[in-house]
Amino acid sequence: MHLIPAKCPDCGADIKIPDGSTQVKCEYCGGTILITDLLGSTSLMQNCMTLAYTAINEGNYKDAYQHFNRAIEIDMKNPYAIAGLAVCTGMVNKINDKPFNRMIELFERAFSYADGVKQQNLKKNASSEIVKVIKKNKSRISLDIELLNLSKLNNFLPQTDDKITKLKTAIQETVQKACEYDPENKEASSLLQEISSGSYFKSGNENMEIPGKTLSESQVKIQSEHTIDANKPTVKRQAAQKSGCSLMILIFILAISAGELFL
């Protein structure tokens, strides 16, 4: 029997729906889920939603984004398709494109198409998905801030402080929403604390600050200690990206000072 991966609309757990069934019982929360409620009523819609959930299950948020988008084109009021698109938006978009503000907008649109218990459950699930998205993006965000700080040191970008403050505020407001959607979500409240204290934005492991070493060196060291073999290329790539950027900035400084000499 073919099983379709999906998310329980009541508790957010990963569930498997036997192909062709009309309803399924969630083994985590015991709720009965109507397939037409979760995946939509037409076969075209169900097809899009199935593809989207399958892609999410494989960690492929880019493909899932496209499938949810198509599902919304078919039924623009399906709250699960909109909530799915919200998660993908937070996972795949560039930090510069303000993905977190957009993610919140989409979640709130999803809530507006659900009411009562359905909306409450949707909010709870949104809350835990937001925490996942913000945690997953931690290294991307701290790298962005580190690069902004680096360009500030060299005076290349005016308004850098402004950019950093805006980014930090956006992250904080996003997690505040997660706390608001589900006040009992302890992970959300502790993440918010981490953000308010600033420790979230520090790259690497804040508990293992190595004095005398540069930030990127200690970060790469800590990351590689934590990383198993399969992930090593990521660490190397990040390190390469960093040194590549620093090198570019160095070349820039040299070019500018050389220009000044000749003028």
Ligand SMILES: [Zn+2]
């Ligand atoms: Zn459930």
